[in-house]
Amino acid sequence: MDQQFDATADAKGQKCPMPVLLASRQLKTLRPGQVLLVEATDGGSKSDIPSWAKDTGNELLDSSVEDGIYRYLIRKS
Amino acid sequence: MTDAVPEDEAPKSMTIVAWSGDLDKIWPTLILGSTGAAYGMKTTIFFTFWGLFPLVRDDVRITGTNAMTKALAGMNPPGVSNMKLSKLHMGGAGAWMMKKLARDNKVASPKELLEMCTELGVNLWPCEMTMELMGLRRDQLIEGAGDPVGAASALSEMSRSQINLFI
Numbered sequence: 636m637d638q639q640f641d642a643t644a645d646a647k648g649q650k651c652p653m654p655v656l657l658a659s660r661q662l663k664t665l666r667p668g669q670v671l672l673v674e675a676t677d678g679g680s681k682s683d684i685p686s687w688a689k690d691t692g693n694e695l696l697d698s699s700v701e702d703g704i705y706r707y708l709i710r711k712s
Numbered sequence: 713m714t715d716a717v718p719e720d721e722a723p724k725s726m727t728i729v730a731w732s733g734d735l736d737k738i739w740p741t742l743i744l745g746s747t748g749a750a751y752g753m754k755t756t757i758f759f760t761f762w763g764l765f766p767l768v769r770d771d772v773r774i775t776g777t778n779a780m781t782k783a784l785a786g787m788n789p790p791g792v793s794n795m796k797l798s799k800l801h802m803g804g805a806g807a808w809m810m811k812k813l814a815r816d817n818k819v820a821s822p823k824e825l826l827e828m829c830t831e832l833g834v835n836l837w838p839c840e841m842t843m844e845l846m847g848l849r850r851d852q853l854i855e856g857a858g859d860p861v862g863a864a865s866a867l868s869e870m871s872r873s874q875i876n877l878f879i
Contacts, residue, residue, distance in 0.1 A: 650819045652747040656828050659750030690722045691752045 638697060638708055641669040647704060651679040655687050658709070662693070665711045670696065673707040680705050723874035725754040729866060730763035730879055733788070735795040735807055735822065738766045741879045742792075742825035748875070749832035756873075757829070758866040760839035764846070765790040766822065767838055767853050776847020784846070792822045792854075830856030835869075837861050 644661035646654035654675040662671050673684055681698075684707045688695040696708040726748040730741045741757065748755035759767045768775070770791035774782050788796075800806040814821060820828070829836060838853055840860035850860070870876045 648818050650817060652743050652750070653818075653820050655750045656746050656832065659752075659832065660828075687751060692722075 639670065640672040640708060641665055643672045643674065646673065646675040646677070646680070648676055650677050651683065653677075654680040655683050658684065658687065658707075659691075662709065662711055667711050669711050671709045671711065673709065675705045675707075676703055677705075680707070684709075722751075723753055725756075725869075725873040726875035726877070727756045727758065727866070727870045727873040728877045728879060729870075730757050730759045730766070731761050732798075732879065733762035733765040733790075733795055734798040735810070736797055736799070737879050738763070738792070738795055739822050739825075741877075742822055742829060743820075744877065744879075745834050746825050746828040746832055749829065749834045753875075754835075754873075755829075755833075756835040756837060756866075756869050758837045758839065758861070758869070760842050760863075760866075764839055764842045764848070766792040766795060766826065767836060767857050768848065769852060769854055770794065770823070772852045775852065778847065781845075781847040792826050795822065826854065826856075830854070837866065839863075839866075 642661050642665055644657045646657045654673065654677055658673045665671060685695050688709045692712050694710040694712060696710055698707045728741055728745055730738060745755055745757050768790035770793045772790055775785040775790060776782055797806045811821065836857050838857050838860045840862050843860050
């Protein structure tokens, strides 16, 4: 994942529902078109973050996992 | 944020009636409420009867001015950090173990979730009638609490919500 991002929501170590809450809080600070990186270790984020991004009308650009850390890139619409 | 999603696809509004002050009910209520707001839904929690106690500040010990409201508050301390389990509370040991497990597993506490609810803009509506019943004052509620309302306001909000829960 070498894409640029404008802000990070660090939810590592936190369980449901914190990754979505922290991502939402951080996304509010961005302007449309900017990209948010969400980092989480909670396995529930695998389904939660993509569905949250879709249902709020934002675009999930990429998701990956490395060393137990899930990373999601979301473009604010 | 939800504007990009067609109206029939994503819910716009959720109302939860929190009637219970039990830890095992208020905890999921706060998880769903905060997540609803994160989802961009207009989210309202109507705190009524025993459900109002979590909206009282943790440091409030005595509520009301008569012997019964004071005794009830003494037996059942209000405040989101003081809620008891409905089963196997075991004089506090059950709730303590549950909170310790949660802390060890980095699960957010009810207090943290209530703060997230406030921060994310969840409407926290205290029930006016319960406040009068228990002799509670506005200044005894947490900062994020809204204006006290009645059952009709709660129903009005529910009639406009796609998701309605009674927990």
